[in-house]
Amino acid sequence: MAYKRNINKLPIIPKGAKKHNVVCNYCIVGCGYHAYTWNVGADGTTTNNIFGENLSVQQGADSDAWYSPSMWNIVKQNGKDVNIVIKPDKNCVVNSGLGSPRGARQGELNYSQSTSTQLQRLTDPLVYRYGQLQPTSWDDAIGLVADVTKAVIDDQGEDGLFVSAFDHGGAGGGYENTWGTGKLYLESMKIKNIRIHNRPAYNSEVHGTRDMGVGELNYCYEDTELADTIVSVGANSLETQTNVYLNHWVPNMRGTSMDKKKKQLPGEDHAPARMIFVDPRRTVTINSAEAEAGKENVMHLAINSGTDLALFNAWMTYIDSKGWVDKDFIKASTMDYDKMVKGNKTSLSEAAKITGLTTKQIQQSAEWIAKPKGNKRRRTCFVYEKGLIWGNDNYRTNCSLTNVAAATGNIGRPGGGCCRMGGHQEGYFRPADGFIWEGNPAKPPYVDKLLIEGKGGVHHVWACDHYKTTLNAHEFKRVYKKRTDIVKDAMNEVPHGDRKALVKAIMGAIKKGGLFSVDVDIIKADIAEAAHVILPAATSGEMNLTSMNGERRMRLTERYMDPPGQALPDCIIASKLGEAMGFSGYGWKTEEDAFMDGYHNGTGKIVTYDRLRAMGNNGVQEPVIDYKDGKLVGVKRLYADGKFDRHGKDHKKLIFKVSKWRGLQAPGKEAQKKKFKYLINNGRANHVWQNAYLDRKNQFVTDRWPYPFIEMNPSDMKNIGVSEGDLVEVFNDDGSTQAMVYPTPTAKKKETFMLFAYPTGVVGNVVNDGVNEVIIPNYKQTWANIRKLANKPSGVNHVSFKSKEYKI
Amino acid sequence: MKKTGKRCQRLVDEGRRSFLRGSAASVGTIAAATILQTKKVEASNFPSNKLANVKDLKTNVPLDINYPDEDSPGVLLKLGSKVEGGVGPDGDIVAYSVLCPHKGYPLNYNDADKVFNCPGHYSVFDAEKGGLQVWGQATQNLPQFKLKVSSGGDIFAEGVDELIYGRLSNVL
Numbered sequence: 013m014a015y016k017r018n019i020n021k022l023p024i025i026p027k028g029a030k031k032h033n034v035v036c037n038y039c040i041v042g043c044g045y046h047a048y049t050w051n052v053g054a055d056g057t058t059t060n061n062i063f064g065e066n067l068s069v070q071q072g073a074d075s076d077a078w079y080s081p082s083m084w085n086i087v088k089q090n091g092k093d094v095n096i097v098i099k100p101d102k103n104c105v106v107n108s109g110l111g112s113p114r115g116a117r118q119g120e121l122n123y124s125q126s127t128s129t130q131l132q133r134l135t136d137p138l139v140y141r142y143g144q145l146q147p148t149s150w151d152d153a154i155g156l157v158a159d160v161t162k163a164v165i166d167d168q169g170e171d172g173l174f175v176s177a178f179d180h181g182g183a184g185g186g187y188e189n190t191w192g193t194g195k196l197y198l199e200s201m202k203i204k205n206i207r208i209h210n211r212p213a214y215n216s217e218v219h220g221t222r223d224m225g226v227g228e229l230n231y232c233y234e235d236t237e238l239a240d241t242i243v244s245v246g247a248n249s250l251e252t253q254t255n256v257y258l259n260h261w262v263p264n265m266r267g268t269s270m271d272k273k274k275k276q277l278p279g280e281d282h283a284p285a286r287m288i289f290v291d292p293r294r295t296v297t298i299n300s301a302e303a304e305a306g307k308e309n310v311m312h313l314a315i316n317s318g319t320d321l322a323l324f325n326a327w328m329t330y331i332d333s334k335g336w337v338d339k340d341f342i343k344a345s346t347m348d349y350d351k352m353v354k355g356n357k358t359s360l361s362e363a364a365k366i367t368g369l370t371t372k373q374i375q376q377s378a379e380w381i382a383k384p385k386g387n388k389r390r391r392t393c394f395v396y397e398k399g400l401i402w403g404n405d406n407y408r409t410n411c412s413l414t415n416v417a418a419a420t421g422n423i424g425r426p427g428g429g430c431c432r433m434g435g436h437q438e439g440y441f442r443p444a445d446g447f448i449w450e451g452n453p454a455k456p457p458y459v460d461k462l463l464i465e466g467k468g469g470v471h472h473v474w475a476c477d478h479y480k481t482t483l484n485a486h487e488f489k490r491v492y493k494k495r496t497d498i499v500k501d502a503m504n505e506v507p508h509g510d511r512k513a514l515v516k517a518i519m520g521a522i523k524k525g526g527l528f529s530v531d532v533d534i535i536k537a538d539i540a541e542a543a544h545v546i547l548p549a550a551t552s553g554e555m556n557l558t559s560m561n562g563e564r565r566m567r568l569t570e571r572y573m574d575p576p577g578q579a580l581p582d583c584i585i586a587s588k589l590g591e592a593m594g595f596s597g598y599g600w601k602t603e604e605d606a607f608m609d610g611y612h613n614g615t616g617k618i619v620t621y622d623r624l625r626a627m628g629n630n631g632v633q634e635p636v637i638d639y640k641d642g643k644l645v646g647v648k649r650l651y652a653d654g655k656f657d658r659h660g661k662d663h664k665k666l667i668f669k670v671s672k673w674r675g676l677q678a679p680g681k682e683a684q685k686k687k688f689k690y691l692i693n694n695g696r697a698n699h700v701w702q703n704a705y706l707d708r709k710n711q712f713v714t715d716r717w718p719y720p721f722i723e724m725n726p727s728d729m730k731n732i733g734v735s736e737g738d739l740v741e742v743f744n745d746d747g748s749t750q751a752m753v754y755p756t757p758t759a760k761k762k763e764t765f766m767l768f769a770y771p772t773g774v775v776g777n778v779v780n781d782g783v784n785e786v787i788i789p790n791y792k793q794t795w796a797n798i799r800k801l802a803n804k805p806s807g808v809n810h811v812s813f814k815s816k817e818y819k820i
Numbered sequence: 821m822k823k824t825g826k827r828c829q830r831l832v833d834e835g836r837r838s839f840l841r842g843s844a845a846s847v848g849t850i851a852a853a854t855i856l857q858t859k860k861v862e863a864s865n866f867p868s869n870k871l872a873n874v875k876d877l878k879t880n881v882p883l884d885i886n887y888p889d890e891d892s893p894g895v896l897l898k899l900g901s902k903v904e905g906g907v908g909p910d911g912d913i914v915a916y917s918v919l920c921p922h923k924g925y926p927l928n929y930n931d932a933d934k935v936f937n938c939p940g941h942y943s944v945f946d947a948e949k950g951g952l953q954v955w956g957q958a959t960q961n962l963p964q965f966k967l968k969v970s971s972g973g974d975i976f977a978e979g980v981d982e983l984i985y986g987r988l989s990n991v992l
Contacts, residue, residue, distance in 0.1 A: 013904050014952035014961040016981040020866075021989040070891035071986035073924035073940070078986050080921060082959035110923075110941075116959045250942070254957065258941055296955060300942045698955060712959065716952070810904070816955035818942035819930050 013810055015715035019081040023095050024067060026056035032570040033629050034098060035559065036115035037183035037552035038701045040434025041256050042561030043115050044104025044629030047553065047572040049094045052086060076102050076109065082712065083111075083119040086126035087573040093126055096572065104629040106233065106561065112254040114701040121706045122553070123576040132535050132709045134548035135577025140500055141508045145546060150578065150588065153545050157472075158592035159515045160528050164469035165201075167519065173197075174459060174468040175206040176476040181439025181559025183551045184209075184475035184534070184582075188558065188603040191610030192583030193474055194442025200595040204448050205457050205468060209476040210435070212460035212483065213787035214448050217401045218432055220410030225656030225666045226418070229438070231393065231429025232563045232633065232649050236260045237269035238276060238427035239393035240283070241380045245290040245320060245413060246399015246792075247433045250297040251698040253397075256433070256562065257297065261285070265305035277426060280388040284309065286380050291399060292317045293693060293723075293765055294758040299817040311377050316368040317691055317763065318404030318681075318793045322673045324412035325356040326363030327378045328419060336382035338389060338421025345654035346666040352415055355670030366673065382420045391427030392420060398695060401432065402791040404678070406784050408671035418666050424651030431562070436702075439559035441611045454786050460484065461781065464491045469522040473531045474582060475549065479538035480703040480769045483789040485776030486747025496542035498526030503544065518544075532585055535705055538771065549582050550575035555603045556621065558611070560634050564646075567631035568624040581606075619644060678782030678790040688744050688795035690728070691763040694775045695792075697721070703769035718807050720767035720775070722751035722798075725759040736813035737804030742766065744796040747777035752804075754813055764798070865991050866979045871896050871915065874908050874973035882929045885915065887965050887977040888991050892984055893918050893926065894965060896975065899934060903948050907967045907975070915965035915977060916951050919985040922958035936962060963990075 029050040036043045048062065058068040063077035071078050079099045087096050098119045102109035123133040137153035138145040164172040177193045178185040197203040206214045218228040236242055237260050249257040263269040267284035274282060287301045287310045294312060301310045315323060331337060332353050342349045360371040367374075381392045394417045400409055417423055417430030449456045460482055462468065479489055502521035506513045518528055531543040534551045554575035560566040575581075580588075583606035587598040600606045604621050612619060618636050623644050633646035655664040676682045699713050707713040722740065734740055738753045750773045751766050759765065766775045768791070778796045783789050871885045882895035894917045902911035918927045918936065925940035929947070935954060936945040943956025951962025966979035980990045 014946075014950035016950070016961060016964070017983075018981050019983055020980060020991070022983065024988055067988055068992050070992070071924070073919075073926075073986075075924060075986055078924070078988065080959050081983050111957075111959070113922075113953075113957050113959050258957075296942065303942070698957075712961075810949060810952070812946040812949040812952045812954045814933055814935055814944070814946055814954050816944065818937050818944060818955075819933070820937075820939075 015711050017081050022079065022081060022084050024056040024058065025062040025097055026050050026054055027060060027062050029062055032572040033568060033625065034118070034553060034572065035182075035437070035561070035567045035569050035629065036112075036118065037557070037569065038114050039112075039182075039253060040437050040562040041106060041253050042182070042437050042559065042565060042567065043107035043111065043255050044101035044567070045098050045111070045115065045118065046101050046629075047096055047098045047570075049089055049096050049572055052093045052095055055095070074109065080116065081120070082117040085119045085122050085124050085129060087122050087124050089573050091574065096122065101629045106259070106565065107255040108259050110255045110259055113699055117710065117712065121710060122573060130706060130709060133576040134533065134535060134546060134579060136548060137578065138546040139508070140503055140544040143504055145543070150580075153547060154588050154592045156511070156514070157530050157545050158589060159511065160518055161470050161472075162593060163515055163519050164522065164528070168469055170201050170203055171205055172469040173201070173203055173205070174463060174471040175203050175474070176459070176471070176478065177206065177208070177474040178476065179208045179440050180435070181437030184549075185436060186439040186552070186557040186559045187441045187611040188555070188606040189582035189586075190439055191441050192586035192600075192606050195597065195610065196586045196590045196595070198445050199443040200590055200593070200597070202447050205459055205462060206448065207459035210481050211787070211789050212783070213456040213458055214445065215456050215786050215788065217406070217788060218410055219454070219786045219788075220407045220669065220671070221414045221430070222658045223667070224411060224414050224418070224669055225659040225661065225664070226414055226423060226430065227650055227658040228432045229434070229562055229564050230423060230650040231431050233260045234272075235393050235427055235429045235649065237264050238273055238391060239264065239285055240385060240390045240427065241286045241288060241392040243288045243290070243381060243392060243394045244297070245394070245396035246401070246403060247395055247397035248291070248295040248297050248695060249395070249433055250300055251295070252696045253433045253562065254698070262304055265301060265309070277391075281385045287311070288313065288377050288380055290315060290320055290323065292760070292763060296698075296816050296818070303818060303820055311373065311380065313367075313369055313373060313377060314760070316366070317693060318676055319367040320400060320403065321405055321409040321412045321671065322358060322363045322366040323369065323374065324409070324416055325358035325671070325673065326360055326374050327381060328353065328356055328412070328416050329358050330360060330375060330378045331382045331416065331420065334383070336384060337419045341421045341654065342419065345656065346418060346668060347663070348668045349419065352668035352670055356412065356415065356672060358673065381416070389421055391425065392417070392422050393428055394422065394430040395433050396431075397433040398435070399792060402789060404676055404681070404790060404793050405674065406788045406790070407786060408674075411669035411671040415668055415671070418668065423666070424649060424654065426649075429649070434562040437559040437561050441614060456787055458783065458787050460488055463527070464488060466495070466525050468527060470528045471530065473529065473533075473539060473543075475533050477537040477539050477703055477705065479541075480771060480774050480776065482776050483779040483783075483791060484746060484781040485774055485779070486749075487781075492527070492539070492542055495525060495527035496529050496544070498524055499528050499544060502526065532582060534579070537705065547585055548577065548579040549585060550579045554579070555581040557603070558607060558624065564634040565631050566619070566624065566634050566636070566646075567627070567629060568621060570625065676793060677784055678793070680780040680782040681790065681793050684744060684780060684795045685793070688797050689762060690796060690798055692742055692775065692778060692794045692796050693763060693765045693792055694768045694794070695765065697767050700767070700770070704771055708771045716811070717767065717770065718772065718811065719750065719752035720770035720773040721754040723754045723756035723759050723765040725761045725763075726755050726757055727761055728764070729753060729755060732798055732800060734800050735804070737808045737811060739801040739805065740798050741801045742775075742778055742796045742798055744778050746780045749773050749775060749777040750801060752808060758817075867991070868968075868976050868978045871975045871977055874913070874969065874975060877913065880931050880934070885977075887915070888980065891992075892987070895929065897929075897947060899948055905950055905964065907969050913967060913969070913975065914947060915967055916945075916947065917963040917965070917980070917984045920958060921960045921962060921982065921985050922956065924985040
C-alpha cells in the first residue's frame with residue numbers, strides 16, 4: 013500500500029507565531045516560504061488563529077489557510093521544542109503560494125528528535141579511531157585536519173591538497189559559505205586541484221555563452237509570461253523548475269497573461285504562447301503543455317540524442333536567409349555576425365539528416381522563433397538546462413543557441429532572454445580564481461582523473477558526493493576506497509591520542525599512494541564511507557543564508573531553528589580551519605560576519621542582512637545598484653542597454669561564435685554508441701531533490717522510488733524478458749549499476765531514461781570519463797546493455813507503474 | 821462524474837478562476853450524496869457513515885460520496901479486480917477523497933487507467949495502489965477512506981489515512 017502518514021490533525025498556527033522569511037533551499041527557482049514557529053502546547057484554535065479564518069469549515073482550493081503534514085514538524089529553537097510550519101508564501105512573486113513536492117516537504121525534512129525525522133543528520137565531528145568513526149570535539153577534529161593538511165602541503169606543495177566544494181546557493185552553499193570556503197582555498201591558499209559538486213573540475217557549465225559576453229541568467233521570470241514563443245532545450249521544467257513553469261509559463265500558454273502583455277507591450281499583436289521543446293524524450297512537461305496550450309501550439313522536436321547543435325545552426329541559417337534578424341541590434345551591439353553565419357551554415361536537409369527531424373519541423377520551428385508578427389519582431393524566450401549543459405559538445409552547443417537568441421534580438425528585451433534554467437540556486441562570491449587554469453585558460457585540472465591516477469595527499473570534500481554525482485563513478489569509487497583504506501590501515505596502528513605519531517603514520521600511508529579524506533556535510537554522504545574525519549554542517553534555516561535564484565533574485569533565509577548537536581555553518585567551519593592552519597582574516601563569529609567580509613565588502617557595501625530582511629521574500633534582483641528610500645534597488649533584466657560584459661572585454665559587444673557540428677565530441681562516446689545497444693539517457697524526477705541526500709530518509713519519496721526507475725519501451729522490455737518493477741543491470745565497459753524497469757510506451761525504442769544520482773542505483777557508474785575542452789562531463793549520451801537481475805523485489809510490490817502523463 | 825454539487829461549488833469556482841483553458845472544462849467530480857447514517861467510531865472520533873450498498877456499485881464507475889462530512893467530497897469505486905485494502909465480496913471496493921492534496925482542486929477519474937487526474941497541476945493518483953501519487957505536486961498520497969462492509973452489503977466509511985485538503989482536522 014502507498015505510504016500514508018495517518019495524521020488526522022495538525023496543530024493550528026496561533027496569532028503571534030514567529031514568522032521567518034524562507035527561500036526554499038533546494039532548486040534554482042527559490043520559491044518563497046514562511047516558517048512559522050510557536051511553543052508546543054500554545055496552538056491556535058479554529059476561531060483564533062494566524063489566518064483570521066474560521067478553520068472549523070472546509071477551506072477552498074488554493075487556500076492560504078491550509079498546510080499539509082509534510083510542512084509541519086517539531087524542532088528545537090534556542091534549545092526549546094517548538095512547532096514549525098513552513099508553508100509557501102502567496103505574496104512571493106516567484107511562486108505565488110505554490111509549493112513543489114520537494115519544497116513543500118521542508119518542514120518534515122528538518123532534523124527533529126521529537127518526530128524522528130532526519131535523524132541521519134550529523135551532530136558531532138567524527139574521526140576515524142579504533143577502526144570506526146567516533147565522535148570528538150571540534151578542536152580535535154579540526155586540529156587533525158589542519159595538521160595533516162599542513163604536512164601534505166609541506167611535502168607536496170599546495171597541489172597536494174585536493175578540494176571538492178559546492179559553488180551554488182541554497183542548502184550546501186550560499187554567499188556566506190562560498191565565501192568562507194573560497195577565502196580559505198583561493199585566497200589564503202591558491203589551490204588548483206579543486207572541483208565543483210557535480211562535475212570533475214572547477215569550471216563554468218555555460219562557458220560558451222559567457223565567452224560571448226552573455227551571462228546565463230539574463231532575464232526575469234516574467235519574460236516567460238510575455239513571450240510569443242518559449243524555446244525549451246533539454247529542460248524538463250515541470251519536474252525540475254516546477255513553479256517557474258506552473259506560475260509563469262502556464263499562464264502564458266493559457267492566455268491568462270494577455271492583460272500583462274497588452275499593458276507592458278502595447279502596439280503589437282499578442283496571442284498565448286507557442287511552445288517548442290527540444291528533447292529526445294517525451295516528458296511530462298510536454299504532456300502538460302499540450303493540455304494547456306493545445307497540441308497545435310506545441311512542437312516537440314524529438315531529436316536524435318546529442319544533435320541539438322545541428323538544429324540550432326540550421327535555425328540560424330534559415331532565419332538569416334529570411335532576414336528575420338534584428339539588424340539594428342546586430343550592428344550596434346555585436347561583432348562577428350557574418351563570420352558566424354558563414355561558419356555555421358547548415359541547410360535544413362543537413363540538419364534533418366543529423367537530428368532525425370523533418371525539414372518541415374525545422375522550418376516551422378524557425379518560423380515560430382523568428383517570423384515577424386505583422387511588422388513586429390517575435391519575442392522568443394530561450395531556456396536550456398542539463399540536456400544541453402550535460403550533453404554533447406556543451407561549449408559549442410551553448411554558443412549555437414545563444415547565436416540564435418542574439419541574432420533575433422531576444423537578449424535584454426521583454427519576452428526574451430537566453431538563459432539556463434538552473435539546478436541549485438546560485439550564491440557564488442569568491443576571490444579571483446583565474447590561477448586555477450593559468451597557462452591554459454580553458455582547461456582547469458580534471459580533478460577526478462588526477463585522484464584516480466594517485467595524485468594528491470589530502471582531500472577536503474564540502475557537501476559533494478562523488479559516489480553518486482560524478483561521471484566514471486564506478487572506477488572513481490574503486491580507487492578512492494583503495495586509497496583511503498591505505499590511510500585507515502595506517503591509522504589503526506597508532507593510538508589516536510598521540511597526534512604526532514598519528515600524522516606521521518598518515519603521511520607514511522600517503523607516500524604509499526594513500527589519501528586522507530575529510531568530509532564536511534550535513535549528512536553522512538556515500539563518499540563519507542571513505543572519510544577519516546567528518547565535520548557536521550548546519551543547513552539553511554539553521555543558519556541565516558543568502559542566495560539568488562534563476563532570475564537573480566537575492567533573498568535572506570532567516571534562521572528558524574537550531575542546528576543538530578554541534579553542527580556549524582560551513583563558513584564558520586572554514587574559519588576554524590583557516591585559523592588552525594595559521595591564516596589571518598578569519599575569526600568570524602557568525603555567518604553574518606562572513607557575509608559582510610565577502611559579499612558586502614566586495615559588492616559596493618550596499619547589501620546587509622537588515623536591508624535584505626526588509627525586502628522579504630521578493631528580495632532584490634542582482635546586481636544590486638543602490639539603496640534608496642529604504643529599499644534595495646536591483647536590475648530587472650540584464651543587457652537592456654545592449655552592452656555585454658560577461659566576457660570581460662572592454663568593447664562590451666556581444667561576440668557571435670562559430671560553432672560547427674562535429675558529431676559526438678567527448679572521447680569514447682562514439683565507440684560506446686556503436687558497441688552498446690541502449691541509450692541510457694538520465695535526469696531528475698519530480699519527487700526527488702538532487703542526489704536524495706535528505707530524501708533517502710523520507711518515506712514519501714523512498715516509497716515511490718525504492719530504486720531508480722529506468723523508463724523503457726515495452727518492446728525493449730520484451731526483448732530483454734523483463735516486466736514492470738523488475739531489477740535490471742545496466743552495464744558497459746565503464747561500469748555497471750541497477751535500476752527498476754518502468755514501462756513507458758512513449759519512450760523511443762532503444763532509448764531509455766534513468767533517474768540520475770539515486771542512492772540505490774548510480775547512473776554515473778556507466779558514464780564514461782569523456783569530457784569537453786573545458787572539462788564538462790557528458791552524462792546524457794551514454795550507451796549500455798541491459799540484462800535482467802531479478803524479478804520485482806517484494807519492496808516494489810506496492811509501487812505504481814502507470815503512465816505519469818496527465819490525461820484530460 | 822461530471823455533475824457538480826452545490827455544496828462544493830466554491831471549490832469548483834476556485835478551479836475555474838485559475839484555469840481558463842485546456843483541462844479546466846472538465847473539472848468537477850463532486851456530487852451530492854445523502855448521508856444515510858452517522859455514528860462516531862469511538863477510538864478515532866471518526867463517524868461511521870453508510871456510503872452505499874455493494875449492489876449500488878457498477879464496476880469502474882465511481883459513485884460520488886462525501887466523508888467524513890458533506891463538505892468533503894469523495895468517490896466510492898468498485899475497481900473490478902482485487903486490490904490491497906479493497907473491501908466487499910470481491911475485495912475491490914475502495915474510496916478516496918477527490919480533493920487534490922496539493923492545492924485542493926477536484927480530481928477527475930480516468931477509467932481507462934484507473935487513476936485520478938488533477939486539472940490544476942497535472943497530478944496523477946493510482947486508484948489501484950492506495951492512491952499512490954504516480955506523478956504530481958502533492959506531498960502526500962491521496963487520502964483513502966477506511967471501509968467496512970456489513971453482512972447485508974452496506975458499505976461504511978470509518979476513517980481516513982491522510983489529512984484531507986482544506987482542513988487541519990479531518991473531523992471538523
